[in-house]
Amino acid sequence: MDTPFYVTTPIYYVNDAPHIGHAYPTVAADVLARWRRLWGDDVQFLTGTDEHGLKVQRAAEEQGVTPLEWADRTSERYRETWRLLEITNTDFIRTTEPRHHAAVQQFMQRVYDNGYIERGTYEGLYCVSCEAYYTEGELVDGMCAIHKTPVERVTEENYFFKLSAFEDRLLEHYAAHPEAVQPESRRNEVLGFIKQGLRDFSMSRTSITWGVPLPWDPDHVAYVWFDALFNYCTAVGYGDDRARFDRYWPVDYHIVGKDIVRFHAVYWPAMLMAAGEAPPKCVFAHGFLLVGGEKMSKTGLNQIAPADLVETFGSDGLRYHFLADQRFGPDGDFSFEAMVARYNADLANNFGNLASRVLNMAVTYCDGVAPHARAEGPLVPAIERAFEENARHLERLDYAGAYGAVWELIGAANSFIEDSEPWKLHKAGDAGAVAGVLGDCLEALRIVALLASPIIPDACRELWRRLGLDGAPEDQSLPAAAAWGLGPSGTNLEKGDPLFPRIDTD
Numbered sequence: 001m002d003t004p005f006y007v008t009t010p011i012y013y014v015n016d017a018p019h020i021g022h023a024y025p026t027v028a029a030d031v032l033a034r035w036r037r038l039w040g041d042d043v044q045f046l047t048g049t050d051e052h053g054l055k056v057q058r059a060a061e062e063q064g065v066t067p068l069e070w071a072d073r074t075s076e077r078y079r080e081t082w083r084l085l086e087i088t089n090t091d092f093i094r095t096t097e098p099r100h101h102a103a104v105q106q107f108m109q110r111v112y113d114n115g116y117i118e119r120g121t122y123e124g125l126y127c128v129s130c131e132a133y134y135t136e137g138e139l140v141d142g143m144c145a146i147h148k149t150p151v152e153r154v155t156e157e158n159y160f161f162k163l164s165a166f167e168d169r170l171l172e173h174y175a176a177h178p179e180a181v182q183p184e185s186r187r188n189e190v191l192g193f194i195k196q197g198l199r200d201f202s203m204s205r206t207s208i209t210w211g212v213p214l215p216w217d218p219d220h221v222a223y224v225w226f227d228a229l230f231n232y233c234t235a236v237g238y239g240d241d242r243a244r245f246d247r248y249w250p251v252d253y254h255i256v257g258k259d260i261v262r263f264h265a266v267y268w269p270a271m272l273m274a275a276g277e278a279p280p281k282c283v284f285a286h287g288f289l290l291v292g293g294e295k296m297s298k299t300g301l302n303q304i305a306p307a308d309l310v311e312t313f314g315s316d317g318l319r320y321h322f323l324a325d326q327r328f329g330p331d332g333d334f335s336f337e338a339m340v341a342r343y344n345a346d347l348a349n350n351f352g353n354l355a356s357r358v359l360n361m362a363v364t365y366c367d368g369v370a371p372h373a374r375a376e377g378p379l380v381p382a383i384e385r386a387f388e389e390n391a392r393h394l395e396r397l398d399y400a401g402a403y404g405a406v407w408e409l410i411g412a413a414n415s416f417i418e419d420s421e422p423w424k425l426h427k428a429g430d431a432g433a434v435a436g437v438l439g440d441c442l443e444a445l446r447i448v449a450l451l452a453s454p455i456i457p458d459a460c461r462e463l464w465r466r467l468g469l470d471g472a473p474e475d476q477s478l479p480a481a482a483a484w485g486l487g488p489s490g491t492n493l494e495k496g497d498p499l500f501p502r503i504d505t506d
């Protein structure tokens, strides 16, 4: 447990119930966290809820409850959803927690003392859904380009964050750290935005009370994004435990949607620089899941709750589909039909069949006791390739590439069975050859369970158990555990129901 590794998801607004768009970055962060744990890292994995701001205040008013009551309710729904999806976050932050208020106040005071916050008047066009100001030029037909809803003209006397002071430092930072915004298309977008010239932005509000009061002027509350972004620092001990903060900060990955890249890759690093803290190591922006070409939104009819999909596909099925079936970065289309097709092909057929064929044959032909894998089994090169490719792609958050490599190994093992026909060897009474083939296949299954465990943890845990192995795949450590020949050997095997029952589209 040596190297610290810190990964975050966005914190979700509590005006909205969790939908599959929120599950997308959360599952991505979870796979990364599980994978780093296999490599022995000391992983901090943060998610949570964003509970202040006008948007939440209005949602609560509409429901006739206080903002906090509303936030309590929705925040709990996020927690439940993450439990259902087997998300292994180590912390769940709510921006209404005292620890967060205390940390944000210390941070704001620091930025103020450093001279990067000043008083002024602001008039602008505000989109409540984005909680952001836009210029006329950024609107489409006079509406917010993201939400396609009217903006409001707002005039406020408030405090400004001197973003304009950070143009050069941000450009220098990104020149020195090209990997700090990914993928490259997003990095170019961010650089283009900075080069256009940065305007100071108002970081406080007097029009609402639902927020964190400024320590030097409590008539103002912090602008919701100013407070929300800081959650990432609160959770690792800012203002409370400096040693802990220094251990995990700067964060390794902020996984965010492309809609909030500007906040994370322009505002946020500048805010950190203003307080004398290091900017994030990497902001990784993913595309949207689209349903019929549209981003899911609160008002859209196409909202899909993760729980509905889990009912049909299990949490493994959902996790696999989101990440292995499409590239992480560009937009991806979500369709139930495509999800069923891929589930049946990859999980029920390739993965599930390999497991049940090998276990059934080994139980029948070898009295349920696992034979040894052969020293130089023919599957060894396929395993080495899968291991290397899986790691190489996960380093770049290319989940489809990483798990494509594991499924190639599964394909190679299935072909190996077809080619070596253990049922014929058994009929011919060649027990040694049967044991050789099945020993190799069982060992391949163990390594598949190990490598696939970050993405389909339930099935891999169950497979591990049926192989008669101690513990669980997530307790293992890489790279040692991926070495050929570590077992199962002499363990008691168990047949069982299909790990992924086929879904009948009729």
Ligand code: ME8
Binding pocket: 009, 010, 011, 012, 013, 014, 016, 020, 021, 022, 024, 025, 050, 228, 229, 230, 231, 255, 256, 257, 258, 259, 260, 287, 288, 289, 290, 295, 296
């Ligand atoms: O923006 N496809 O919260 P939010 C893919 N509170 N991802 C989607 C998606 C879709 N259709 N819809 C949402 C906020 N997302 C702020 C964040 S962070 C300090 C504050 C994902 O509830 C995507 O990652 O609107 C997006 O960035 C995030 O949910 C926004 O969630």
